[in-house]
Amino acid sequence: MTFKRKKISVIGSGFTGATTAFLLAQKQLGDVVIVDIPDMEKPAKGKALDMMEAAPVLGFDANIIGTADYQDTSGSDLVIITAGVARKPGMSRDDLVLTNQKVMKSVAKEIINYSPNATILVLTNPVDAMTYTIFKETGFPKERVIGQSGVLDSARFRTFIAQELNLSVKDITGFVLGGHGDDMVPLVRYSFAGGVPLTSLISKERLEQIVERTRKGGAEIVNLLGNGSAYYAPAASLVEMAEAIILDQKRVLPTIAYLEGEYGMNGIYLGVPTVLGAGGIEKIIEIELNEQEKQALSQSAASVKAVMNVLT
Ligand SMILES: NC(=O)C1=CN([C@@H]2O[C@H](COP(=O)(O)OP(=O)(O)OC[C@H]3O[C@@H](n4cnc5c(N)ncnc54)[C@H](O)[C@@H]3O)[C@@H](O)[C@H]2O)C=CC1
Numbered sequence: 001m002t003f004k005r006k007k008i009s010v011i012g013s014g015f016t017g018a019t020t021a022f023l024l025a026q027k028q029l030g031d032v033v034i035v036d037i038p039d040m041e042k043p044a045k046g047k048a049l050d051m052m053e054a055a056p057v058l059g060f061d062a063n064i065i066g067t068a069d070y071q072d073t074s075g076s077d078l079v080i081i082t083a084g085v086a087r088k089p090g091m092s093r094d095d096l097v098l099t100n101q102k103v104m105k106s107v108a109k110e111i112i113n114y115s116p117n118a119t120i121l122v123l124t125n126p127v128d129a130m131t132y133t134i135f136k137e138t139g140f141p142k143e144r145v146i147g148q149s150g151v152l153d154s155a156r157f158r159t160f161i162a163q164e165l166n167l168s169v170k171d172i173t174g175f176v177l178g179g180h181g182d183d184m185v186p187l188v189r190y191s192f193a194g195g196v197p198l199t200s201l202i203s204k205e206r207l208e209q210i211v212e213r214t215r216k217g218g219a220e221i222v223n224l225l226g227n228g229s230a231y232y233a234p235a236a237s238l239v240e241m242a243e244a245i246i247l248d249q250k251r252v253l254p255t256i257a258y259l260e261g262e263y264g265m266n267g268i269y270l271g272v273p274t275v276l277g278a279g280g281i282e283k284i285i286e287i288e289l290n291e292q293e294k295q296a297l298s299q300s301a302a303s304v305k306a307v308m309n310v311l312t
Pocket residue numbers: 011012013014015016017035036037040082083084085086087096100103106107122123124125126127148149152180228229230231234
């Protein structure tokens with residue numbers, strides 16, 4: 001049997017792109033091509049070479065290159081988009097919309113040209129609207145254009161819950177729906193510690209504080225870093241999604257999916273529970289929401305629509 005490694009292109013060699021590339025290689029999910037603009041080609045090459053030189057020590061087999069030439073991405077199975085600008089303290093993710101929309105438009109052209117069969121994961125913010133932009137600009141099927149928010153937001157929620165209860169984070173499950181903004185919807189009712197509902201372990205008041213910290217989790221890191229935004233947990237989240245697709249794992253993960261009637265919404269990319277496998281988003285899971293949760297989700301969707309309305 002012949003085995004051919006998958007090809008994964010990571011667009012953007014900055015904090016999230018480089019960290020993602022390194023994790024992908026360590027997990028041996030495929031060969032990695034890191035792409036940046038011509039001005040950043042040398043640092044991209046330098047990062048790729050530095051990662052390759054870690055391979056003998058860490059013991060992974062993967063080729064990693066840095067480039068500004070999209071020809072090198074040709075025939076990618078998976079393209080991960082981290083290109084664009086990140087926010088600084090005092091900014092909202094939505095402030096990035098027009099700058100990053102331009103970047104998405106140029107990246108989309110290159111993907112159509114060189115990797116027409118790729119599945120695309122989008123990280124660039126504001127991520128719901130940027131995922132929509134990539135969907136529109138590439139014309140790819142909705143199953144193959146997927147945004148990342150829910151894995152990260154849920155990971156933050158699970159981290160804070162594990163710390164609160166002094167329990168292993170492995171035993172904490174829970175997920176966050178909606179847009180990747182301050183009105184995202186952490187679903188407390190569907191969150192558990194070792195199968196025990198959180199509502200029976202943590203007071204309502206304390207849970208509300210943890211939900212609020214989760215909603216502002218990105219800004220908390222932005223304020224601590226001072227000159228950029230989070231990258232370790234975002235990269236880990238992208239790699240969990242990439243792994244589910246490349247290994248056809250059928251993972252149930254919250255991702256940014258295009259809704260056509262699900263949750264009563266249409267024509268919008270929004271975070272919902274999905275099944276991720278070789279076909280990309282193979283299914284959107286519709287869970288039962290109570291009135292309060294429905295209202296919170298539609299408020300979050302309204303915020304995403306407001307950003308989409310700014311798109312040119
Ligand atoms: N959805 C999410 O959960 C998260 C989203 N983000 C977003 O991801 C994006 C990247 O963040 P960082 O990596 O920290 O930023 P960064 O500034 O470290 O890296 C961005 C890279 O993109 C490159 N770039 C710009 N235009 C390009 C183009 N046309 N083609 C190729 N490369 C291009 C830049 O030269 C730079 O190297 C930001 O928009 C940030 O807000 C970051 C963390 C989490």
